[in-house]
Amino acid sequence: MAADRRIVIENCAIATVDANDTEHASGHVVVAGNRIESVGAGRAPEGLENVARRIDASGHLVTPGLVNTHHHFYQWITRGLATDHNLFNWLVALYPTWARIDEPMVYQAAQGSLAMMARGGVTTAMDHHYVFPRGSGDLSGAIIRAAREMGVRFTLARGSMDRSEKDGGLPPDFAVETLDGALTATEATVKEHHDASFDAMTQVAVAPCSPFSVSTELLRQGAELARRLGVRLHTHGSETVEEEQFCKELFGMGPTDYFESTGWLGEDVWMAHCVHMNDSDIAAFARTKTGVAHCPSSNARLAAGIARVPDMLAAGVPVGLGVDGTASNESGELHTELRNALLINRLGAHREAALNARQALRLGTYGGAQVLGRASEIGSLEPGKLADLVLWKLDTLAHASIADPVTALVFGAAAPVTASFVNGRQIVEDNRLLHADEDAIARSTRAEAQRLARIAVQG
Numbered sequence: 001m002a003a004d005r006r007i008v009i010e011n012c013a014i015a016t017v018d019a020n021d022t023e024h025a026s027g028h029v030v031v032a033g034n035r036i037e038s039v040g041a042g043r044a045p046e047g048l049e050n051v052a053r054r055i056d057a058s059g060h061l062v063t064p065g066l067v068n069t070h071h072h073f074y075q076w077i078t079r080g081l082a083t084d085h086n087l088f089n090w091l092v093a094l095y096p097t098w099a100r101i102d103e104p105m106v107y108q109a110a111q112g113s114l115a116m117m118a119r120g121g122v123t124t125a126m127d128h129h130y131v132f133p134r135g136s137g138d139l140s141g142a143i144i145r146a147a148r149e150m151g152v153r154f155t156l157a158r159g160s161m162d163r164s165e166k167d168g169g170l171p172p173d174f175a176v177e178t179l180d181g182a183l184t185a186t187e188a189t190v191k192e193h194h195d196a197s198f199d200a201m202t203q204v205a206v207a208p209c210s211p212f213s214v215s216t217e218l219l220r221q222g223a224e225l226a227r228r229l230g231v232r233l234h235t236h237g238s239e240t241v242e243e244e245q246f247c248k249e250l251f252g253m254g255p256t257d258y259f260e261s262t263g264w265l266g267e268d269v270w271m272a273h274c275v276h277m278n279d280s281d282i283a284a285f286a287r288t289k290t291g292v293a294h295c296p297s298s299n300a301r302l303a304a305g306i307a308r309v310p311d312m313l314a315a316g317v318p319v320g321l322g323v324d325g326t327a328s329n330e331s332g333e334l335h336t337e338l339r340n341a342l343l344i345n346r347l348g349a350h351r352e353a354a355l356n357a358r359q360a361l362r363l364g365t366y367g368g369a370q371v372l373g374r375a376s377e378i379g380s381l382e383p384g385k386l387a388d389l390v391l392w393k394l395d396t397l398a399h400a401s402i403a404d405p406v407t408a409l410v411f412g413a414a415a416p417v418t419a420s421f422v423n424g425r426q427i428v429e430d431n432r433l434l435h436a437d438e439d440a441i442a443r444s445t446r447a448e449a450q451r452l453a454r455i456a457v458q459g
Protein backbone atom coordinates (compact mmCIF):
# COMPACT_ATOMS: atom_id res chain seq x y z
CA MET A 1 0.00 0.00 0.00
CA ALA A 2 1.41 3.42 -0.91
CA ALA A 3 2.57 5.11 2.28
CA ASP A 4 0.98 8.46 1.52
CA ARG A 5 -2.48 7.31 0.40
CA ARG A 6 -4.82 9.05 2.81
CA ILE A 7 -8.27 8.39 4.29
CA VAL A 8 -9.87 11.37 6.03
CA ILE A 9 -12.60 10.73 8.64
CA GLU A 10 -14.42 13.85 9.91
CA ASN A 11 -17.35 15.22 11.93
CA CYS A 12 -17.34 12.36 14.45
CA ALA A 13 -16.95 12.02 18.20
CA ILE A 14 -13.57 10.47 19.01
CA ALA A 15 -12.35 8.53 22.06
CA THR A 16 -8.60 8.19 21.55
CA VAL A 17 -7.95 6.05 24.68
CA ASP A 18 -4.53 7.70 24.91
CA ALA A 19 -2.80 8.13 28.30
CA ASN A 20 -4.98 11.16 29.11
CA ASP A 21 -8.24 9.64 27.80
CA THR A 22 -8.44 12.50 25.28
CA GLU A 23 -11.85 12.81 23.63
CA HIS A 24 -13.24 15.11 20.95
CA ALA A 25 -16.96 15.89 20.64
CA SER A 26 -16.42 16.57 16.92
CA GLY A 27 -13.08 15.76 15.39
CA HIS A 28 -11.07 14.09 12.66
CA VAL A 29 -8.74 11.17 12.08
CA VAL A 30 -6.38 11.07 9.11
CA VAL A 31 -5.00 7.68 8.05
CA ALA A 32 -1.93 7.59 5.80
CA GLY A 33 -1.03 4.15 4.49
CA ASN A 34 -1.28 1.76 7.43
CA ARG A 35 -0.65 4.44 10.10
CA ILE A 36 -2.63 7.12 11.89
CA GLU A 37 -1.26 10.45 10.73
CA SER A 38 -3.31 12.86 12.81
CA VAL A 39 -6.17 12.93 15.33
CA GLY A 40 -7.76 16.07 16.68
CA ALA A 41 -10.69 18.39 17.24
CA GLY A 42 -12.56 19.99 14.32
CA ARG A 43 -11.99 19.34 10.62
CA ALA A 44 -8.89 17.68 9.18
CA PRO A 45 -6.04 20.00 8.15
CA GLU A 46 -6.55 21.77 4.80
CA GLY A 47 -4.50 20.93 1.73
CA LEU A 48 -3.86 17.23 2.36
CA GLU A 49 -2.61 15.53 -0.78
CA ASN A 50 -3.40 12.09 -2.10
CA VAL A 51 -6.75 11.78 -0.31
CA ALA A 52 -8.24 8.54 -1.62
CA ARG A 53 -11.38 8.79 0.48
CA ARG A 54 -13.15 11.33 2.67
CA ILE A 55 -15.74 9.97 5.16
CA ASP A 56 -18.37 12.23 6.73
CA ALA A 57 -18.79 10.32 10.01
CA SER A 58 -21.54 12.48 11.54
CA GLY A 59 -23.48 10.55 14.17
CA HIS A 60 -20.55 8.23 14.89
CA LEU A 61 -18.05 7.57 17.64
CA VAL A 62 -14.57 6.57 16.45
CA THR A 63 -12.50 4.41 18.80
CA PRO A 64 -9.42 2.24 18.52
CA GLY A 65 -10.32 -1.23 17.20
CA LEU A 66 -11.21 -3.76 19.87
CA VAL A 67 -8.53 -6.24 20.92
CA ASN A 68 -9.57 -9.72 21.98
CA THR A 69 -7.11 -11.42 24.34
CA HIS A 70 -8.59 -14.87 24.92
CA HIS A 71 -10.55 -17.22 22.66
CA HIS A 72 -10.73 -20.81 21.38
CA PHE A 73 -11.93 -20.59 17.78
CA TYR A 74 -12.58 -24.34 17.34
CA GLN A 75 -15.37 -24.15 19.92
CA TRP A 76 -17.52 -22.29 17.38
CA ILE A 77 -18.77 -25.72 16.23
CA THR A 78 -19.56 -26.97 19.77
CA ARG A 79 -21.76 -24.11 20.97
CA GLY A 80 -24.81 -24.71 23.14
CA LEU A 81 -23.62 -27.96 24.75
CA ALA A 82 -23.28 -28.71 28.48
CA THR A 83 -25.02 -25.43 29.20
CA ASP A 84 -25.56 -25.97 32.93
CA HIS A 85 -22.12 -27.23 34.01
CA ASN A 86 -19.20 -25.77 35.95
CA LEU A 87 -15.78 -25.65 34.25
CA PHE A 88 -14.48 -29.12 35.16
CA ASN A 89 -17.77 -30.92 34.40
CA TRP A 90 -18.14 -28.93 31.17
CA LEU A 91 -14.59 -29.86 30.07
CA VAL A 92 -15.11 -33.55 30.84
CA ALA A 93 -18.37 -33.46 28.86
CA LEU A 94 -16.73 -31.81 25.82
CA TYR A 95 -13.19 -33.29 25.60
CA PRO A 96 -14.31 -36.47 23.77
CA THR A 97 -15.98 -34.36 21.05
CA TRP A 98 -13.11 -31.87 20.83
CA ALA A 99 -10.62 -34.73 20.41
CA ARG A 100 -12.25 -35.54 17.03
CA ILE A 101 -11.68 -32.20 15.31
CA ASP A 102 -9.84 -32.05 11.98
CA GLU A 103 -8.40 -29.35 9.74
CA PRO A 104 -11.57 -28.49 7.74
CA MET A 105 -13.57 -28.20 10.99
CA VAL A 106 -10.95 -25.99 12.61
CA TYR A 107 -10.71 -23.76 9.54
CA GLN A 108 -14.49 -23.27 9.34
CA ALA A 109 -14.78 -22.72 13.09
CA ALA A 110 -12.02 -20.11 12.89
CA GLN A 111 -13.94 -18.36 10.12
CA GLY A 112 -17.10 -18.31 12.24
CA SER A 113 -15.33 -16.98 15.33
CA LEU A 114 -13.41 -14.36 13.35
CA ALA A 115 -16.47 -13.22 11.39
CA MET A 116 -18.53 -12.70 14.53
CA MET A 117 -15.80 -10.64 16.16
CA ALA A 118 -14.79 -8.65 13.08
CA ARG A 119 -18.34 -7.46 12.36
CA GLY A 120 -18.50 -6.29 16.00
CA GLY A 121 -15.43 -4.06 15.87
CA VAL A 122 -12.59 -6.46 16.73
CA THR A 123 -9.45 -5.54 14.78
CA THR A 124 -6.99 -7.74 16.68
CA ALA A 125 -8.03 -11.32 17.39
CA MET A 126 -6.30 -14.16 19.18
CA ASP A 127 -6.85 -17.90 19.29
CA HIS A 128 -5.60 -20.14 22.10
CA HIS A 129 -5.67 -23.49 20.34
CA TYR A 130 -4.63 -26.48 22.44
CA VAL A 131 -6.34 -29.57 20.91
CA PHE A 132 -4.14 -31.28 18.32
CA PRO A 133 -5.49 -34.81 17.67
CA ARG A 134 -2.98 -37.09 15.90
CA GLY A 135 -3.43 -36.95 12.12
CA SER A 136 -5.75 -33.95 12.21
CA GLY A 137 -3.72 -31.90 9.70
CA ASP A 138 -2.10 -28.46 9.90
CA LEU A 139 -4.46 -26.85 12.41
CA SER A 140 -2.24 -23.83 13.18
CA GLY A 141 -1.82 -23.12 9.46
CA ALA A 142 -5.59 -23.35 8.90
CA ILE A 143 -6.33 -20.91 11.74
CA ILE A 144 -3.75 -18.39 10.53
CA ARG A 145 -5.10 -18.64 6.97
CA ALA A 146 -8.63 -17.86 8.22
CA ALA A 147 -7.38 -14.79 10.10
CA ARG A 148 -5.47 -13.52 7.05
CA GLU A 149 -8.51 -13.92 4.83
CA MET A 150 -10.71 -12.02 7.30
CA GLY A 151 -8.13 -9.21 7.38
CA VAL A 152 -7.73 -8.96 11.16
CA ARG A 153 -4.49 -8.63 13.08
CA PHE A 154 -3.87 -11.90 14.87
CA THR A 155 -2.02 -13.70 17.66
CA LEU A 156 -2.04 -17.50 17.64
CA ALA A 157 -1.38 -18.86 21.13
CA ARG A 158 -0.06 -22.34 20.23
CA GLY A 159 -1.51 -24.37 23.07
CA SER A 160 -0.82 -27.88 24.26
CA MET A 161 -1.90 -30.51 26.80
CA ASP A 162 0.25 -33.41 28.11
CA ARG A 163 -1.28 -34.18 31.54
CA SER A 164 -4.14 -36.63 30.93
CA GLU A 165 -6.21 -38.74 33.30
CA LYS A 166 -3.43 -41.27 33.77
CA ASP A 167 -1.20 -38.47 35.19
CA GLY A 168 -3.91 -37.00 37.41
CA GLY A 169 -5.04 -34.46 34.80
CA LEU A 170 -8.50 -33.73 33.46
CA PRO A 171 -8.36 -34.54 29.68
CA PRO A 172 -8.72 -38.15 28.47
CA ASP A 173 -5.46 -39.89 27.48
CA PHE A 174 -6.29 -39.82 23.76
CA ALA A 175 -6.71 -36.01 23.70
CA VAL A 176 -3.15 -34.99 24.65
CA GLU A 177 0.29 -34.66 23.04
CA THR A 178 3.62 -35.80 24.49
CA LEU A 179 5.88 -33.27 26.22
CA ASP A 180 8.48 -33.41 23.44
CA GLY A 181 5.86 -33.46 20.68
CA ALA A 182 4.18 -30.34 22.07
CA LEU A 183 7.43 -28.40 22.48
CA THR A 184 8.76 -29.35 19.03
CA ALA A 185 5.51 -28.45 17.27
CA THR A 186 5.23 -25.16 19.18
CA GLU A 187 8.77 -24.15 18.24
CA ALA A 188 8.09 -25.01 14.58
CA THR A 189 4.91 -22.90 14.62
CA VAL A 190 6.75 -19.89 16.05
CA LYS A 191 9.53 -20.23 13.49
CA GLU A 192 7.11 -20.57 10.59
CA HIS A 193 4.56 -17.89 11.47
CA HIS A 194 5.74 -15.36 14.09
CA ASP A 195 6.41 -11.87 12.75
CA ALA A 196 8.17 -9.55 15.21
CA SER A 197 7.85 -6.38 13.11
CA PHE A 198 5.97 -3.23 14.22
CA ASP A 199 3.10 -3.74 11.79
CA ALA A 200 2.97 -7.55 12.10
CA MET A 201 -0.37 -9.10 11.16
CA THR A 202 0.52 -12.52 12.65
CA GLN A 203 2.26 -13.29 15.92
CA VAL A 204 2.60 -16.55 17.85
CA ALA A 205 2.72 -17.16 21.61
CA VAL A 206 3.65 -20.30 23.58
CA ALA A 207 0.52 -21.43 25.43
CA PRO A 208 0.29 -24.70 27.43
CA CYS A 209 -3.38 -24.98 28.36
CA SER A 210 -3.81 -24.98 32.16
CA PRO A 211 -2.35 -26.40 35.40
CA PHE A 212 -4.80 -29.32 35.30
CA SER A 213 -4.06 -30.38 31.71
CA VAL A 214 -0.32 -29.69 31.45
CA SER A 215 2.73 -31.20 33.20
CA THR A 216 5.01 -29.06 35.36
CA GLU A 217 7.80 -29.83 32.88
CA LEU A 218 5.76 -28.50 29.93
CA LEU A 219 5.14 -25.25 31.82
CA ARG A 220 8.85 -24.94 32.71
CA GLN A 221 10.20 -25.84 29.31
CA GLY A 222 7.47 -23.85 27.56
CA ALA A 223 8.58 -20.73 29.43
CA GLU A 224 12.21 -21.39 28.49
CA LEU A 225 11.26 -21.95 24.85
CA ALA A 226 9.27 -18.71 24.64
CA ARG A 227 12.12 -16.70 26.15
CA ARG A 228 14.67 -18.30 23.85
CA LEU A 229 12.50 -17.45 20.83
CA GLY A 230 11.49 -13.99 22.09
CA VAL A 231 7.72 -14.58 22.05
CA ARG A 232 4.99 -14.25 24.69
CA LEU A 233 3.46 -16.80 27.05
CA HIS A 234 -0.23 -17.45 27.61
CA THR A 235 -2.31 -19.88 29.68
CA HIS A 236 -5.44 -20.21 31.82
CA GLY A 237 -4.99 -19.36 35.50
CA SER A 238 -6.97 -19.17 38.75
CA GLU A 239 -10.24 -19.74 36.93
CA THR A 240 -12.26 -21.73 39.50
CA VAL A 241 -12.28 -22.95 43.11
CA GLU A 242 -11.87 -26.48 41.73
CA GLU A 243 -8.61 -25.46 39.99
CA GLU A 244 -7.34 -23.89 43.21
CA GLN A 245 -8.16 -27.12 45.05
CA PHE A 246 -6.42 -29.18 42.34
CA CYS A 247 -3.23 -27.10 42.64
CA LYS A 248 -3.21 -27.29 46.43
CA GLU A 249 -3.64 -31.08 46.36
CA LEU A 250 -1.08 -31.82 43.64
CA PHE A 251 1.51 -29.08 44.14
CA GLY A 252 0.92 -27.97 47.73
CA MET A 253 0.27 -24.34 46.71
CA GLY A 254 -2.28 -22.13 44.94
CA PRO A 255 -2.14 -21.45 41.16
CA THR A 256 -0.24 -18.14 41.31
CA ASP A 257 2.54 -19.57 43.52
CA TYR A 258 2.67 -22.61 41.24
CA PHE A 259 3.01 -20.41 38.16
CA GLU A 260 5.73 -18.39 39.84
CA SER A 261 7.62 -21.60 40.69
CA THR A 262 7.57 -22.65 37.02
CA GLY A 263 8.75 -19.29 35.60
CA TRP A 264 5.29 -18.13 34.60
CA LEU A 265 5.07 -14.65 36.08
CA GLY A 266 6.54 -11.82 34.00
CA GLU A 267 5.78 -8.95 31.68
CA ASP A 268 5.86 -11.39 28.73
CA VAL A 269 3.01 -13.47 30.22
CA TRP A 270 -0.76 -13.05 30.15
CA MET A 271 -3.33 -15.37 31.70
CA ALA A 272 -7.02 -15.87 31.10
CA HIS A 273 -9.61 -15.49 33.89
CA CYS A 274 -7.63 -14.92 37.14
CA VAL A 275 -10.87 -15.05 39.13
CA HIS A 276 -9.64 -16.58 42.38
CA MET A 277 -6.77 -14.29 43.34
CA ASN A 278 -5.96 -13.17 46.88
CA ASP A 279 -4.19 -9.90 47.71
CA SER A 280 -0.73 -11.42 47.49
CA ASP A 281 -1.53 -13.02 44.10
CA ILE A 282 -2.60 -9.62 42.74
CA ALA A 283 0.54 -8.02 44.21
CA ALA A 284 2.67 -10.68 42.48
CA PHE A 285 0.99 -9.96 39.12
CA ALA A 286 1.48 -6.22 39.65
CA ARG A 287 5.13 -6.56 40.66
CA THR A 288 5.94 -8.73 37.63
CA LYS A 289 3.54 -6.92 35.21
CA THR A 290 1.87 -10.23 34.35
CA GLY A 291 -1.22 -9.51 32.24
CA VAL A 292 -4.82 -10.70 32.65
CA ALA A 293 -7.48 -11.53 30.05
CA HIS A 294 -10.76 -10.77 31.83
CA CYS A 295 -13.60 -12.93 30.44
CA PRO A 296 -16.76 -11.81 32.26
CA SER A 297 -19.39 -13.68 30.19
CA SER A 298 -17.54 -16.99 30.24
CA ASN A 299 -16.91 -16.64 33.98
CA ALA A 300 -20.65 -16.16 34.47
CA ARG A 301 -21.64 -18.94 32.02
CA LEU A 302 -19.46 -21.47 33.92
CA ALA A 303 -20.32 -20.02 37.36
CA ALA A 304 -16.60 -19.40 37.99
CA GLY A 305 -16.99 -16.13 39.91
CA ILE A 306 -16.17 -12.43 39.53
CA ALA A 307 -12.55 -11.49 38.82
CA ARG A 308 -11.23 -8.64 41.02
CA VAL A 309 -10.61 -6.28 38.09
CA PRO A 310 -10.85 -3.01 40.08
CA ASP A 311 -8.21 -4.29 42.53
CA MET A 312 -5.99 -5.44 39.67
CA LEU A 313 -6.22 -2.05 37.94
CA ALA A 314 -5.55 -0.21 41.21
CA ALA A 315 -2.44 -2.36 41.74
CA GLY A 316 -1.20 -1.68 38.18
CA VAL A 317 -1.88 -5.10 36.61
CA PRO A 318 -2.35 -4.89 32.80
CA VAL A 319 -5.91 -6.12 32.04
CA GLY A 320 -7.55 -6.80 28.68
CA LEU A 321 -10.87 -8.40 27.72
CA GLY A 322 -11.57 -11.82 26.25
CA VAL A 323 -14.68 -13.48 24.91
CA ASP A 324 -13.18 -16.93 25.75
CA GLY A 325 -14.18 -19.89 23.60
CA THR A 326 -17.71 -19.90 22.23
CA ALA A 327 -18.57 -23.18 23.97
CA SER A 328 -18.66 -21.07 27.15
CA ASN A 329 -19.77 -17.76 25.58
CA GLU A 330 -22.08 -18.59 22.71
CA SER A 331 -22.31 -14.95 21.54
CA GLY A 332 -18.60 -14.68 20.73
CA GLU A 333 -18.82 -10.86 20.56
CA LEU A 334 -16.33 -8.59 22.22
CA HIS A 335 -18.23 -5.29 22.10
CA THR A 336 -20.88 -6.74 24.40
CA GLU A 337 -18.08 -7.68 26.83
CA LEU A 338 -17.44 -3.96 27.46
CA ARG A 339 -20.92 -3.78 28.97
CA ASN A 340 -20.67 -7.14 30.72
CA ALA A 341 -17.32 -6.27 32.28
CA LEU A 342 -18.78 -3.06 33.67
CA LEU A 343 -22.02 -4.59 34.95
CA ILE A 344 -20.55 -7.78 36.41
CA ASN A 345 -17.81 -5.92 38.26
CA ARG A 346 -20.46 -3.67 39.84
CA LEU A 347 -21.92 -6.82 41.39
CA GLY A 348 -18.61 -7.33 43.20
CA ALA A 349 -17.12 -5.76 46.32
CA HIS A 350 -16.55 -2.29 44.86
CA ARG A 351 -20.16 -1.82 43.74
CA GLU A 352 -20.72 1.41 41.77
CA ALA A 353 -17.04 2.39 42.07
CA ALA A 354 -15.90 -0.82 40.32
CA LEU A 355 -15.53 0.37 36.71
CA ASN A 356 -16.79 3.27 34.61
CA ALA A 357 -17.51 3.42 30.87
CA ARG A 358 -14.09 4.86 29.99
CA GLN A 359 -12.31 2.14 31.95
CA ALA A 360 -14.39 -0.54 30.21
CA LEU A 361 -13.48 0.89 26.79
CA ARG A 362 -9.81 0.99 27.85
CA LEU A 363 -9.91 -2.69 28.87
CA GLY A 364 -11.22 -3.61 25.41
CA THR A 365 -8.66 -1.55 23.50
CA TYR A 366 -5.42 -0.31 25.10
CA GLY A 367 -5.55 -2.91 27.89
CA GLY A 368 -5.81 -5.67 25.31
CA ALA A 369 -2.89 -4.24 23.34
CA GLN A 370 -0.83 -4.19 26.56
CA VAL A 371 -1.43 -7.83 27.42
CA LEU A 372 -0.64 -8.92 23.84
CA GLY A 373 2.61 -6.94 24.05
CA ARG A 374 1.56 -4.48 21.33
CA ALA A 375 0.77 -1.27 23.22
CA SER A 376 3.28 0.78 21.24
CA GLU A 377 1.63 -0.23 17.95
CA ILE A 378 -2.13 -0.46 18.59
CA GLY A 379 -4.82 0.12 21.27
CA SER A 380 -5.14 3.92 21.06
CA LEU A 381 -5.63 6.54 18.36
CA GLU A 382 -2.34 8.45 18.25
CA PRO A 383 -0.18 9.67 15.36
CA GLY A 384 2.34 7.03 14.30
CA LYS A 385 0.32 4.09 15.57
CA LEU A 386 -1.20 1.50 13.23
CA ALA A 387 -4.55 2.43 11.69
CA ASP A 388 -6.83 -0.05 13.48
CA LEU A 389 -10.07 1.83 14.20
CA VAL A 390 -13.85 1.51 14.29
CA LEU A 391 -16.73 3.83 13.38
CA TRP A 392 -19.66 3.03 15.70
CA LYS A 393 -23.08 4.28 14.51
CA LEU A 394 -24.80 5.98 17.45
CA ASP A 395 -27.52 8.13 15.84
CA THR A 396 -30.27 5.51 15.54
CA LEU A 397 -33.09 4.47 17.86
CA ALA A 398 -30.82 2.35 20.06
CA HIS A 399 -28.39 5.13 21.05
CA ALA A 400 -29.41 8.59 19.80
CA SER A 401 -30.89 9.79 23.10
CA ILE A 402 -28.05 8.57 25.37
CA ALA A 403 -26.19 11.48 26.92
CA ASP A 404 -22.69 10.91 25.57
CA PRO A 405 -21.14 8.63 22.96
CA VAL A 406 -18.79 6.56 25.15
CA THR A 407 -21.63 5.93 27.61
CA ALA A 408 -23.84 4.97 24.65
CA LEU A 409 -21.25 2.49 23.36
CA VAL A 410 -20.65 0.80 26.72
CA PHE A 411 -24.02 1.02 28.51
CA GLY A 412 -26.24 0.81 25.43
CA ALA A 413 -27.21 -1.97 23.07
CA ALA A 414 -24.48 -3.50 20.89
CA ALA A 415 -23.72 -0.65 18.47
CA PRO A 416 -23.63 -1.23 14.70
CA VAL A 417 -20.24 -0.89 13.00
CA THR A 418 -20.39 1.38 9.95
CA ALA A 419 -16.72 0.83 9.15
CA SER A 420 -13.77 -0.96 10.65
CA PHE A 421 -10.16 -0.57 9.47
CA VAL A 422 -7.17 -2.82 10.17
CA ASN A 423 -3.72 -1.67 9.13
CA GLY A 424 -5.43 1.09 7.12
CA ARG A 425 -7.54 -1.44 5.16
CA GLN A 426 -11.31 -1.56 5.56
CA ILE A 427 -12.72 -4.93 6.66
CA VAL A 428 -16.34 -4.01 7.60
CA GLU A 429 -18.83 -1.72 5.90
CA ASP A 430 -22.38 -1.10 7.15
CA ASN A 431 -22.19 -4.05 9.54
CA ARG A 432 -21.16 -6.51 6.80
CA LEU A 433 -17.80 -8.16 6.29
CA LEU A 434 -15.98 -7.00 3.16
CA HIS A 435 -13.68 -10.02 2.70
CA ALA A 436 -15.92 -12.90 3.77
CA ASP A 437 -19.46 -14.12 3.07
CA GLU A 438 -21.22 -14.23 6.42
CA ASP A 439 -24.16 -16.32 5.19
CA ALA A 440 -21.86 -18.88 3.56
CA ILE A 441 -19.89 -19.13 6.82
CA ALA A 442 -23.12 -19.67 8.76
CA ARG A 443 -24.00 -22.59 6.45
CA SER A 444 -20.55 -24.17 6.42
CA THR A 445 -20.01 -23.90 10.19
CA ARG A 446 -23.39 -25.53 10.79
CA ALA A 447 -22.42 -28.36 8.43
CA GLU A 448 -19.08 -28.86 10.23
CA ALA A 449 -20.79 -28.76 13.64
CA GLN A 450 -23.14 -31.52 12.47
CA ARG A 451 -20.27 -33.55 11.01
CA LEU A 452 -18.35 -33.31 14.29
CA ALA A 453 -21.42 -34.32 16.29
CA ARG A 454 -21.89 -37.39 14.05
CA ILE A 455 -18.23 -38.45 14.38
CA ALA A 456 -18.32 -37.90 18.15
CA VAL A 457 -21.39 -40.11 18.53
CA GLN A 458 -19.61 -42.89 16.61
CA GLY A 459 -16.82 -42.66 19.21
Ligand SMILES: [Zn+2]
Pocket: 070, 071, 072, 236, 272, 324, 325
Ligand atom coordinates in the same frame (compact mmCIF):
# COMPACT_ATOMS: atom_id res chain seq x y z
ZN1 LIG B 1 -10.26 -20.30 27.74
